[in-house]
Amino acid sequence: MFKAARSCGRPTIVTAVERRNLLRAAAVAPAAALIPTPALAYDASSKNGGRSDSASPRFALAVLPDTQYLFDADSADPAPLRETFDFLLRERGGEDNVAFMTHLGDVTEHGTEQEIALAGQTFKALDGKLPYSVLGGNHDVSGDDQRGSTPYLKTFGPSRFKHQPSFLGATADGYNSAHVFKAAGRQWLVLALDWRISDQGIAWAQGVLTAHPTLPAIVTTHDIAFADDNGQAYLSDNGRRLWDHLIKANDQVFLALGGHYWPPGRTVLKNDAGHDVHVHITNYQDRYYGGAAMIRLYHFDLERNRVDVETFAPWFLARDPARRTPLEAETIELTSDVNRFSLDVDFDERFAAFAPPALPKPRPAAQVVDRHTVAYWRFDQAGQSVADGAQVKDWTGKGNDLTVRRLANSTAETLTLAADHHEGAPAHASLKFDGGKNPDRGAILQTGPNAPVNSMKFLGGYTIELFMKLPDPYEGDHSWMGVFSWEGRSGDAGKHAGYSETETTCSMNVTGERFLQYNVYAQVGDVNPTAWSHALPTGVWQHVAIVNDGKRSVVWVDGSRIARNPSRITQGIATLGRPFTLGANSDNLSYGQGFYGWIGDVRISDRALKPSEFLPNGHFTS
Template structure:
């Protein structure tokens, strides 16, 4: 740790000038065979395909390796924690941010090296040189005790190790996690021009892989936790980070207090700049670890900071200083970073979407009807037909409601990633004025009278607009027309409501109401509040006795236990885009609807339309 720089003008610190490329690419010292295809050392302990994984960050440990006052016990406990929790937490990698030792002596580094043996071959990791680990100068300083202990030879047999600079002070690591690869650069605290050229070359050779830059000195923070680039950090920003859109996260130690900032790179995208250093805390930080929990399903990185050494103590015997240092919960120590990973990485690694699947792949002898909106020449003008691709004749005919114009219904290329068809319909329905569009089966369609006594599965893809504006309470997604009273049902809300409908409440809860063909019952299922702005798959499954609604492959909670056998259809049309009341339609759906399939038997989630894409 050195003195914090005097405050500088923020615009100067965060400037994004583009400098000329560095020259003199260093020859890689070594490269692990098959590194790009490897997962991690000890891969049996982790799930490299899970969308949830963690990267451990270990900042300055210098006071634990300080001449004759050294005490590696806290770090040994941190390593023990990583080994114990690696599988449950899915910890795929650990990176040290420099200043392993206080003076960089052979004695200190030897003790540190012996301590790190606890995780050698068991947790893949990187280490980089801080100013306390090596003498002055750039990474061209030559051989040092640090390099003897933490040089490339230590990592060369680790599957995640990719390569290092010829000088040995900079290294690259390729980690597989979340079903993709991640490149981690561990850069010397004073990287040379040739080192920067090497780093650029590594990025260029892995042009579709997101990059995390780790180094010792890049940014410092004020007392409020706001991060600013240091002098050396500005050089790294201008020469490497700003111009490479693949770099989305930087991690450094060196300075305290910890802090963070979000900067905008030359491509106009966010780069998250984080400082982690706790050597000023009790017991030199006590081997405090920071875990970055990546959740690609939720598009977030959840960050926590804690000291396993104190966590392992008997709570009744912890001293006050130990108790207050177990876990740090300030805004710069425990926080979440929202990242739409697909969108953030789209510029260099656009998501690979599955190709459209032909109808033959999703239709079998049990399929009652299947509609999609990607047929060549498909029209959505009034009177246009959308064919039932099962060949059963349940074709849909387009009709706009009163107060509706051509834009009330239109074809859209938007679609769920797991939808067989790469198209959908956009409905601009609403209550005021009454407007919308519907697609209905003809008067002689077999599905109008189908009872489904042996069970059924109804599937559709839905997306609600963002922002979700206007009054769309109780808008219908799909339904069977026909008054429940005409079916002889007396148990429901009103004899004028249809016998089967899927609707959206004012709180955006799904509501599935069905009047059973057998008996006078109308069990209703309710979902949670649906999100806006993203596609969802909805499935309604009846096993011949009970009905359950599923959203994105997950069974919702509010599915009634009452038996419901079949659907009390009355020979009237099946409808997409609205729910009737007393056989009339006054309000249409608002949003997108994609492929819709009805199967005459219950399906398990593995057989849903987007199977494998939840």
């Protein structure tokens, strides 16, 4: 049966890194309807001992479309698929971190016992080693999922998967199945739906979603959409039925995948909640060697909020490049924008309606203060005021309270309290500064004249931490605005090696390019090593830490050490007994421009903290 209108010696092992280098160079149902098995994270070893890292924020979902021409009567050749499976098993514990594979139907050309048996034997390579799903396509079965027994059902039905820990269950007829795998620290649901699902099947699928309301879901089926020659996809009749009766009302479903048609294509639809659902067609049977078991990897990255997609043929990739034929070389990788692309997905935001992230609760000051804490300021105290003259408590009890003062040209709105905060901050509150220049305005918070921190030299080392966020949009000229500083002219401290003898002895500032600058005059010697960060993003909370071990200072942003940390010896801070200041930097003891953005908890310690001890990471145990 032909799909009208385009529907339907061991080779060298190549690692993921080698692959990428080469490719760069080459150009509603009752619960009883489920067959019960535990919804556990599948973490079995691959044939060479590899395991997927279910805690890593990066993993790959492998998508395998129509393999029918590899299982076609007496012209069958499963070799390409064997190579694809070998590749996936290697990458289960490799850089790609393959967590699950889903086949999109049309496993075989005619659905005969002979073809199905050969396919079933080939798929044994994955059994017990990599969790996967398979669904029936129109070349494997006919009619809808009420068709009764078939060779396909006997080989790829629930009996094949019932011992697989990722298998959640199937419809009573056996042609629709549900799978749960664990990756990136959470569980993901895959619905593998028959190419012509019945009303009973749709009700079952709805029941699965209802029973697992917090799991992000991927719908896979054989026939969901077709595309024009530009790669723009449109729902097919069957796809429209699935959309109208299942997908659009279930916000869990964020990705829907189908094969059957070519060329490949994609589109984005809005569901009833107004959220994006990505609909993709993947099928390469029209290409050389019936697509040669080409695989598509969806690389999920929950830190970067991206899904990077690539399409390639492991069978051709594993060949000696010098021995590849022109058609093999041409089909190694597909790089058009429907085969190699990236999706921006803010996973927390996209899944928030049905699976809101479990954010840390506020932590009391006692959990983040120890005997080495010099000062700790937070802005969530009941009745906290930010009017001029108001005080912010130092929670160490050591007398380093801050007093609020607005600069000239400032109003009440120049400094306000905010509930916005870094998710790892102990206090769920911050200060919002609206400082600027031309004319200068701002607000500062300063320690009193006799505060101990004013004169501390920190010869044995120190750590200064704070949370900060720059506004988005970032409007106006805010270059060289101060975040914090110790007041006092460097020249008065006998320091002459720096930019100006009227600048402060220690400060953190933000440049016009939004680089952090940490400039400090050491107590010992006439040196002022300066550290420079990368350009800080806007609209994002960040944790900043300056750590000095008594010899050198290192700046960390979000637990990552920045590159431009000077290597010169820097012992202590040349303080002059003048106030520690939050919200600005001074020149010649005068303040003008203030900080623009948010500042959360601030903590100063008289020792070098390890990253595991930083404010977002918990509390002190001693």
